[in-house]
Amino acid sequence: MNDLYDIVIIGAGVSGTYIARELSRYDLKILILDKDNDVANETTSANSAIIHAGYDPKPGTAMAKFNAPGNLMFDKVCKELDVPFKRCGSLVIGFDDHDKETIETIYQRGLTNGVPDIRILNHDEVLEIEPNLNPDVKLALYAPTAGIINPWELAIALAENAIDNGAELKLETRVTDIKKEDDSYLIITDKGNYLTKYVVNCAGVYADDIHNMVAKPSYSIRPRKGNYYVLDNSVKNLVDHVIFQAPTKKGKGVLIAPTVDGNFLIGPDSDFIDDKNDNSTGMDNLNYIKNSGLKSCPSIPFDKVIRSFAGLRATSDHEDFIIGEVEDSKGFFEVGGFESPGLSSIPAVAEYVVDLINQRHGGLRKKDDFNPTRRPVIRFNHLPQEVKAKLIQKDPAYANVICRCETITEAEIVDCIHRKAGARSLKAVKKRVRPGAGRCQGGFCGPKVVEILARELGKDWSDIPYDSSKAYILTGETKEESGGENL
Ligand SMILES: Cc1cc2nc3c(=O)[nH]c(=O)nc-3n(C[C@H](O)[C@H](O)[C@H](O)COP(=O)(O)OP(=O)(O)OC[C@H]3O[C@@H](n4cnc5c(N)ncnc54)[C@H](O)[C@@H]3O)c2cc1C
Numbered sequence: 001m002n003d004l005y006d007i008v009i010i011g012a013g014v015s016g017t018y019i020a021r022e023l024s025r026y027d028l029k030i031l032i033l034d035k036d037n038d039v040a041n042e043t044t045s046a047n048s049a050i051i052h053a054g055y056d057p058k059p060g061t062a063m064a065k066f067n068a069p070g071n072l073m074f075d076k077v078c079k080e081l082d083v084p085f086k087r088c089g090s091l092v093i094g095f096d097d098h099d100k101e102t103i104e105t106i107y108q109r110g111l112t113n114g115v116p117d118i119r120i121l122n123h124d125e126v127l128e129i130e131p132n133l134n135p136d137v138k139l140a141l142y143a144p145t146a147g148i149i150n151p152w153e154l155a156i157a158l159a160e161n162a163i164d165n166g167a168e169l170k171l172e173t174r175v176t177d178i179k180k181e182d183d184s185y186l187i188i189t190d191k192g193n194y195l196t197k198y199v200v201n202c203a204g205v206y207a208d209d210i211h212n213m214v215a216k217p218s219y220s221i222r223p224r225k226g227n228y229y230v231l232d233n234s235v236k237n238l239v240d241h242v243i244f245q246a247p248t249k250k251g252k253g254v255l256i257a258p259t260v261d262g263n264f265l266i267g268p269d270s271d272f273i274d275d276k277n278d279n280s281t282g283m284d285n286l287n288y289i290k291n292s293g294l295k296s297c298p299s300i301p302f303d304k305v306i307r308s309f310a311g312l313r314a315t316s317d318h319e320d321f322i323i324g325e326v327e328d329s330k331g332f333f334e335v336g337g338f339e340s341p342g343l344s345s346i347p348a349v350a351e352y353v354v355d356l357i358n359q360r361h362g363g364l365r366k367k368d369d370f371n372p373t374r375r376p377v378i379r380f381n382h383l384p385q386e387v388k389a390k391l392i393q394k395d396p397a398y399a400n401v402i403c404r405c406e407t408i409t410e411a412e413i414v415d416c417i418h419r420k421a422g423a424r425s426l427k428a429v430k431k432r433v434r435p436g437a438g439r440c441q442g443g444f445c446g447p448k449v450v451e452i453l454a455r456e457l458g459k460d461w462s463d464i465p466y467d468s469s470k471a472y473i474l475t476g477e478t479k480e481e482s483g484g485e486n487l
Contacts, residue, residue: 005031005196007357010175010210012036013149014343015335016202017158017351023357024165026364031194032159032191033187037469038428039421040155043204046279046311047226048257048265050242052344053090053143055110055118056252062321064113066345066352071145071204072116073347081157082376083149084260086365090146090242091121091130092145093137099246103141106247110143118143124236130219130239132297146242150260151343152431153226156421161374163420167368171424174470175203178213180329185214185226198357201334205314207277209321211336215329217233219322219336223276226268227285229293230307232298232439233262243296254292256300261434262332266293266300268311282309306439314341323349325356333357377433378415381407401453403445405438413449417456424457426450427467429475450474 007023014036020032027116036042054068062197070397078085094103103120110118121470126140127133163169177188178199187194188374203210206219231238238256245253269292286308293300316322316337326332333353335342342349358364380388380398391398397411416423416432423429426436429449436442436449451472454461462474 002409003194004184005194007031007198007200008033008185008194008196009200009202010034011202011204012039012155012159012169012171013042013202013204013206014155014158014346015203015204015338015350016042016200017019017155017162018346019200019202019335019353020162020167021165022350022354024162024167025366025370026354027367028364030162031165031196032162032169033173033175034169034171034195037172037465037467038431039159039169039171039425040152041427041467042430043311043314045152046228047151047261047308047340047343048255048268049148050090050255050344051085051087051147051149052256053110053118053339054115054148054344055106055141056247057109057113057341059109059112062323063345064109064346065342066321067341068116069115069123070341070345070348071147073351074149076454077347078149078154080372081154081161081374083154083330085147085149085158086260087145087147088241088258089144089303089479091126091140091142091246092244092246093126093133094133094246095136095295100139102246103139107141109276110141115143115288116145127423130241130243132299133243134296136300142241148242148258148260149343152414156376156432159421160419161372164374165370166384169421173350175210175213178210180214185332196251196335198331198360200353200357201336202338204338205313207311207334207336211326214238214332215326218326219316219318221276221314221316221337223273224279224315224339225271225279225285225310227281227289227310228267229286229289229302229305230266230309231264231266232304232306234439235301235304238264238300239297245292254289254296254308256297258291261437263306264300266290270313272315273312276312279310279312281310283465283468285310294454307441308319314342321345321349323352325360331360342417357420359430371472375419380409380412398442402448403435403438405440405444406434408433408435408445410452413452414456417453423453425465425467425469425471426453426473430454432463446473 006028057063179186320338400410
């Protein structure tokens with residue numbers, strides 16, 4: 001006998017977790033499934049982390065409908081869930097008459113899309129607020145509502161809050177097929193089957209594959225890869241706003257963005273690829289990013305790069321988000337083609353999807369005891385000295401600094417393992433509290449984090465993976481590996 005759920009959400013990226021959290025306001029049995037061993041392991045963990053103001057999408061598209069309203073919803077949700085978010089504003093800079101024309105077009109789009117307070121700045125005004133930009137800059141579109149966030153931290157917080165409000169999360173559970181039954185769907189996974197009234201497909205670059213399990217094929221997704229550089233957080237005052245170049249057909253172009261954690265991101269480029277699992281970086285791509293970034297800001301210190309990474313945009317042949325109930329499969333909802341500005345739009349998209357489910361259900365019943373907040377996260381390094389001293393008195397593990405680059409303590413790592421949707425891998429700990437995100441990239445703290453994970457989870461060191469469950473760090477004793485020889 002299969003468990004009966006009201007709603008199964010496929011995918012625990014930012015779209016699945018946001019929708020789960022909004023649905024957990026209602027009296028519903030909710031299950032979130034993800035094939036990976038952590039929340040937000042795919043596109044949500046590799047993007048520009050910008051909450052776009054909303055001037056970019058063409059009026060009339062779903063992107064335009066959801067971006068600007070979604071942007072304005074971030075202050076509330078981030079306050080409730082204790083997720084760092086900063087409205088730093090953005091500039092789209094232009095160097096010639098062609099860029100000027102583009103900037104004027106997106107300014108008009110912004111007005112049509114309802115983006116608040118946008119305006120065009122001249123050469124002097126731009127350099128006054130961003131003195132490190134290329135002095136050849138002619139003008140810029142200024143959007144004060146643009147912001148920066150840590151997208152995976154948002155998704156983790158949303159999952160945690162949804163679970164606190166009764167939702168279930170099953171990781172390492174891959175959906176392999178879906179069968180339509182009379183008034184329900186049977187979700188077939190590699191870990192068992194689940195019966196549900198409604199399904200929400202939030203499977204990122206795989207959303208078309210999930211769609212095709214139940215419905216007539218109506219769109220296809222071909223990933224568009226973007227590579228990035230990350231600069232060390234010793235680089236200060238490079239830029240205060242997110243700096244874009246005038247967009248082209250290929251997208252928003254190479255940007256320079258501060259992050260909420262004090263680093264700078266430079267990227268992305270844009271290349272279609274065929275393999276939905278390929279997030280390798282490429283030297284040619286990174287060189288293009290370097291040259292393009294230097295055009296915006298000639299003083300970017302590329303000798304301070306600590307990391308490169310790549311993310312996959314879920315670009316569909318509709319060139320827009322595909323959001324709603326699937327026509328030939330009532331009760332099956334989806335968030336497809338959810339490329340940029342998906343992150344920025346998700347609060348408004350989630351509200352819309354919940355409204356559709358509400359209508360299909362004929363009225364959902366609100367819970368009286370929904371709790372919109374999550375237990376705050378202690379960020380030890382950011383606390384005043386006297387608060388640090390009190391914490392150490394209460395729990396000496398706050399005095400044991402595991403990550404020297406980012407000053408992350410053992411107590412913070414232990415907490416992130418034992419929270420709902422807690423960390424199970426080295427990367428999952430890095431995503432939550434940042435050991436390994438600094439200059440040494442885990443060279444020093446990696447083994448110590450593995451040791452803490454093994455101790456707290458009651459596992460052997462060799463059972464702690466780096467990332468997905470097959471990416472093991474330790475495969476056995478050194479002497480065994482070398483056939484008993486001393487190395
Ligand atoms: C280079 C780049 C830059 C971007 N920059 C921005 C930006 O600055 N601002 C912005 O607003 N947006 C940006 N975006 C877009 C944004 O990142 C996405 O819209 C958002 O992260 C998509 O989230 P998601 O939950 O839909 O997908 P994902 O995060 O990919 O989540 C999908 C989940 O589904 C799971 N899944 C897939 N198949 C199955 C299956 N068969 N069974 C179980 N689980 C499955 C996956 O494991 C995954 O966890 C950018 C994207 C990229 C790639």
